[in-house]
Amino acid sequence: MRAGISPAGVFGLMLLLTAAAGSFVFLEMPLGALFTGSAAREAVAFVGRFIPPETDPAFLAKVGWAALETLAISLLSTLLAVLGGVALALPAAGRQGPLARQAARFVLNLLRSVPELVWATLMVLAAGLGPFAGTLALALHTTGVLGRLFAEALENTPRSPAEALTGLGAGPLAAFFYGVLPLVAPQWLAYALYRWEMNIRMAAILGFVGAGGLGALLYYSLSLFHEAEASTVILAMLAMAVAVDGASAWLRRRMAG
């Protein structure tokens, strides 16, 4: 390899810059307006409306309740996804033959390729407004993700322990619990905890499409231009995300030991 930029590299860079400039023109973004004095004043005033956060006890109680709802949605949906993920990962890893493998992979891809917010919109239409729709939406998408990850962990696991157990007459379930689960459990748990962390953030914003929790509260506050209230909700989301990250990191450390 020669040092420096090749003519092809220069051409590629030019192309990229042209595309970026073209995008600004296409989207009619007044780039200059971002840097004028009035724009800066407006930005400061906008941020100022969020300070200080609302601390009225009645509203704090409402936020606390919504935070609990978000926590419950994330926890329940992740648990459901773990169950669904395991049920689909076993055939997807090819343990029940090639046909079941193809079918399970197709279902997993379908579940995974539809984003949480789209599932939430669909579930709100199907099951009505509220936390139930949010739980279902998160569970469906996360099943797709976890099922795929679980299946990959299974495929990379030696089969000899389970085969030795079927060799001494154990049934398929007993062989799974004694010969497969101990091998994949740490990895499966790490994946599940990681998805739980993601789901708690996701549960917080699913409220925007009417699926309950902190997001619903944030949506109302912003719609009514109650910026101080919105600020409290955002702080609550932040606190919860930090708490869950800490809890899951602690759990994973314990499991690794």
Add this chain to the structure above:
Amino acid sequence: MGFSLEGVGLTHANGFRALHDVDLRVAAGERVALVGASGAGKTTLLRVLAAALRPDGGQVSLLGMEPWTGSPAALRRLRARIGLVHQAPPIPPRQRVVTAVLAGRLGQWPLWKSLASLLYPLDPEGARHELARLDLGERLYERCDRLSGGQLQRVALARVLYQQPDLLLADEPVSAMDPALSELTVALLNEEAIRRGVTLVASLHAVDLALRHFPRVIGVKDGMILFDMPASQVREAQLRELYAAEGGVPMAGVAAAADVAAPPPLRCI
């Protein structure tokens, strides 16, 4: 209630012909050692005897049953009566020793009992008893990845002892142990077979171990039985032919010098 093979042949999925037309008849309570170079077909033969591999030709009868003509349930019941000690202990590293040993009876326990025992070991004393015979009684609640290779091999052995099979098979069960421990362990296997009156077939890398402990020795070469005779009649020339490709007859080493007439004291019952 021993077993018999008639004209058994087996080709592995990769096209390797591991067994050629093997005829073998072993009566109940017999103790047989399989010797031969690595790759000779000893493991395949043991896996056929464990009803784990289905041969593509010939007749197999194990403990008075034909494993491949009955229902899957009958095959499972037969397998529960056959114990195979694997060459590499097939135990999940994070599993506790007690669970790994109790798994020996998964073929006999109903599912609810197996699952309950996973949460809370149902027969720790039974597991401790078998481990104590192998000098591992203190490691009952240890995790298997904290054990050495030789200790893990003894855990796998304890599992099969706990299974109490009617046909006891062992595939190089002492390959990770030092000569003195190998001697004790092979003696223990024979003890167990005699005490319970069950059939024992073990493949051994060290020929001297086989000759010292087993009444009948079978030499396996290139997927065929080269000789099958009482241990006392095995001659050096036969062994040299058996191991011609390896350039020497493998011995256990230190133990080879031990006095055959006075085996070391046993720890077993």
